Amino acid sequence: MNLTVFLPALLKGALVTLEATLLSAAVALVVSVVVGLVRLSRFRLLRGAALVYVEIFRGTSALVQLFYFFFVLPIFGIDLSPMAAGVIALGLNFGSYGSEVVRAAVLNVPRGQHEAAVALNYPPGLAMRRIIFPQALAAMLPPFGNLLIDLLKATSLLSLITIGDLTFAGKSLVQSQGHVTAIYTLVLVFYFVMALMLGRLMQAAERRVPGATAGGGR
Amino acid sequence: MNFDFDYALQILPTLLRATVITFQATVGGMVLAMIVGLALELLRRSGVKPVVYATKGFVSFVRGTPLLIQLYFLYYVLPLYGLSLETMETGILGLGLHYGAYLSEVYRAGIDGVPKGQWEAATALNASRTHTWLRIILPQAVPPMLPVFGNYLIAMFKDTPLLATITLLELLGTAQAEAAISYRYLEPYTLVGLIFLVLSWPSASLVRLIENRIRAENRNGR
Amino acid sequence: MGADPRQPILRMQGVSKSYGAVQILRGIDLDVEAGQRIALIGPSGSGKTTLLRLVMTLETPEDGTIEVEGELLGLRRVGDRLVKDSGAHLRSVRGKIGMVFQHFNLFPHMSALQNIMDGPVHVRGLSKDQARERALDLLAKVGLRNKADSLPRQLSGGQQQRVAIARALAMEPKIMLFDEITSALDPELVGEVLAIVRELAHETGMTMLIVTHEMGFAREVANRVLFMEGGHIVEDGEPEQVFGNPRSDRTKAFLGAVLHR
Numbered sequence: 268m269n270l271t272v273f274l275p276a277l278l279k280g281a282l283v284t285l286e287a288t289l290l291s292a293a294v295a296l297v298v299s300v301v302v303g304l305v306r307l308s309r310f311r312l313l314r315g316a317a318l319v320y321v322e323i324f325r326g327t328s329a330l331v332q333l334f335y336f337f338f339v340l341p342i343f344g345i346d347l348s349p350m351a352a353g354v355i356a357l358g359l360n361f362g363s364y365g366s367e368v369v370r371a372a373v374l375n376v377p378r379g380q381h382e383a384a385v386a387l388n389y390p391p392g393l394a395m396r397r398i399i400f401p402q403a404l405a406a407m408l409p410p411f412g413n414l415l416i417d418l419l420k421a422t423s424l425l426s427l428i429t430i431g432d433l434t435f436a437g438k439s440l441v442q443s444q445g446h447v448t449a450i451y452t453l454v455l456v457f458y459f460v461m462a463l464m465l466g467r468l469m470q471a472a473e474r475r476v477p478g479a480t481a482g483g484g485r
Numbered sequence: 486m487n488f489d490f491d492y493a494l495q496i497l498p499t500l501l502r503a504t505v506i507t508f509q510a511t512v513g514g515m516v517l518a519m520i521v522g523l524a525l526e527l528l529r530r531s532g533v534k535p536v537v538y539a540t541k542g543f544v545s546f547v548r549g550t551p552l553l554i555q556l557y558f559l560y561y562v563l564p565l566y567g568l569s570l571e572t573m574e575t576g577i578l579g580l581g582l583h584y585g586a587y588l589s590e591v592y593r594a595g596i597d598g599v600p601k602g603q604w605e606a607a608t609a610l611n612a613s614r615t616h617t618w619l620r621i622i623l624p625q626a627v628p629p630m631l632p633v634f635g636n637y638l639i640a641m642f643k644d645t646p647l648l649a650t651i652t653l654l655e656l657l658g659t660a661q662a663e664a665a666i667s668y669r670y671l672e673p674y675t676l677v678g679l680i681f682l683v684l685s686w687p688s689a690s691l692v693r694l695i696e697n698r699i700r701a702e703n704r705n706g707r
Numbered sequence: 708m709g710a711d712p713r714q715p716i717l718r719m720q721g722v723s724k725s726y727g728a729v730q731i732l733r734g735i736d737l738d739v740e741a742g743q744r745i746a747l748i749g750p751s752g753s754g755k756t757t758l759l760r761l762v763m764t765l766e767t768p769e770d771g772t773i774e775v776e777g778e779l780l781g782l783r784r785v786g787d788r789l790v791k792d793s794g795a796h797l798r799s800v801r802g803k804i805g806m807v808f809q810h811f812n813l814f815p816h817m818s819a820l821q822n823i824m825d826g827p828v829h830v831r832g833l834s835k836d837q838a839r840e841r842a843l844d845l846l847a848k849v850g851l852r853n854k855a856d857s858l859p860r861q862l863s864g865g866q867q868q869r870v871a872i873a874r875a876l877a878m879e880p881k882i883m884l885f886d887e888i889t890s891a892l893d894p895e896l897v898g899e900v901l902a903i904v905r906e907l908a909h910e911t912g913m914t915m916l917i918v919t920h921e922m923g924f925a926r927e928v929a930n931r932v933l934f935m936e937g938g939h940i941v942e943d944g945e946p947e948q949v950f951g952n953p954r955s956d957r958t959k960a961f962l963g964a965v966l967h968r
Contacts, residue, residue, distance in 0.1 A: 326689065327685070339675070383812035387825075455558065
């Protein structure tokens with residue numbers, strides 16, 4: 268067993284895993300906010316379209332979606348790099364879960380806050396931006412933290428569409444070097460440490476956004 | 486390239502047969518996860534410090550690492566130590582351990598939700614430990630957990646395609662095999678997606694309905 | 708309406724509202740002249756709060772119209788039909804109205820000063836400096852100049868309500884609605900809030916609609932009193948008359964019950 272060979276290869280893979288996690292998280296975040304707010308829109312057609320998207324992506328498997336983006340889209344002339352296909356697939360998958368987080372958090376802002384905004388003559392968009400959304404943010408962070416760690420773990424699926432992430436690096440090492448137990452144990456430990464680090468990061472973020480609902484009335 | 490309905494119809498029976506395998510893995514995984522989850526939670530409550538720490542460590546490690554690698558680990562490493570399992574057994578073991586770690590937290594919340602007075606009443610009635618758990622605590626703790634179990638069951642169902650990577654011919658594995666023969670990806674993968682959607686969407690709606698009903702009942706009860 | 712030389716600042720005509728099967732307001736007709744301070748009194752469920760909420764456009768009437776200075780509120784005339792209004796016209800009419808709530812409804816993520824400044828800056832388009840200066844003046848007026856940077860949760864209920872009054876005033880409404888503004892307060896904090904409204908009444912002559920259970924306050928501050936019951940305005944008169952010599956037996960019974968408790 269040769270750690271000087273294993274560790275650099277795994278570290279390189281871990282960087283790709285981190286990159287994929289952050290890119291997918293960025294896509295998922297944008298999708299979550301946009302779709303979550305559209306789900307609350309006044310326009311039925313928009314609401315319906317958002318609901319269909321959420322049900323499709325929550326109702327099917329992440330791996331199936333990933334294969335769809337990787338194998339099926341090229342048939343229609345949409346040729347994405349493996350990383351792009353993976354990031355979009357995971358981003359849309361986690362965006363569907365995240366949009367429900369956003370929706371629930373916005374719905375949980377007390378009614379009195381909406382009423383105060385009306386009484387101060389805020390137009391709906393401005394009320395959302397200045398009053399409602401900032402308060403909902405505090406409620407979104409803990410579930411977003413959980414989703415981020417789930418997303419980190421889900422990037423291991425990218426190894427199945429030829430992306431050289433941590434899982435892929437582990438598999439290649441096993442094929443070339445043997446040492447199955449040691450290498451897969453190391454891979455697990457790498458993921459675990461990354462998950463712990465992301466968890467800490469999110470906790471720090473939560474501390475910086477004050478729980479905004481205290482004293483807000485109903 | 487257009488969607489070839491004839492080809493889709495042709496592979497549909499094979500995919501539906503594979504759905505049975507997917508079901509078996511899901512049900513087996515869930516049963517095991519419910520047992521593992523309860524066992525982990527009981528160990529965590531054992532009061533023996535090393536056992537408590539080991540259990541907590543195990544749960545957070547399993548939750549903090551990808552199911553895919555856990556499956557590889559079981560599939561490639563166990564045989565080295567003389568434990569040769571069928572692919573399906575490995576798959577069920579992987580799902581059961583992974584989701585067992587999550588379910589242990591569900592048990593914890595459910596058990597913590599039983600009022601303290603119930604434990605005191607059991608003591609006052611001089612009930613044995615086993616009797617207390619089986620007849621008094623769990624029957625009260627489990628019903629509120631059921632919708633959460635339902636959500637995890639659906640999540641596990643959607644994770645079964647990972648078993649294709651350890652060569653189990655469930656839905657996705659079968660679709661891959663078909664695609665490898667015909668070089669057509671559109672129909673097999675679309676059908677797999679549709680089968681998942683058709684099965685998981687009504688189940689998720691049902692769980693949501695039950696959740697809302699329980700919530701409404703709790704509200705009226707108060 | 709052109710025939711009326713002295714146009715009322717607020718006019719309700721045949722306004723009805725129900726929640727499900729329960730009818731809360733039954734064809735309310737009401738003209739409010741500029742400068743009137745109207746106390747709405749009556750048993751709970753009589754429709755007082757709903758009346759204020761309709762004027763603030765927090766609810767939509769099923770029937771009837773509300774006009775502010777002769778302009779329809781929440782509705783627009785299209786041909787001979789009335790349709791729901793939104794957008795710029797609604798806001799131009801609604802901007803003449805301000806409201807203070809029972810539960811304050813301050814924005815918990817903003818300091819007292821930001822609560823007061825945010826509307827003037829982002830809704831009315833004042834410059835930040837201008838808005839800040841006015842907000843600080845208003846804070847001084849409600850006796851909280853030293854609490855400008857406090858978050859709502861760091862303030863007592865009475866202080867929060869005083870900030871809420873300053874916030875509503877910062878939007879320079881022509882009509883102020885006060886909805887049971889002391890009902891959520893501990894008894895010892897009621898006085899400081901009522902003092903602000905009293906001062907406001909005597910200094911500005913602003914038009915006010917006040918829903919309150921404080922009869923002494925109503926009698927002192929209002930120059931017109933409406934007694935409501937069962938979704939109707941049962942009695943309408945000057946404070947001395949309504950409190951001292953009520954015409955309706957229902958008013959008598961209500962005042963007898965609340966004053967001798």
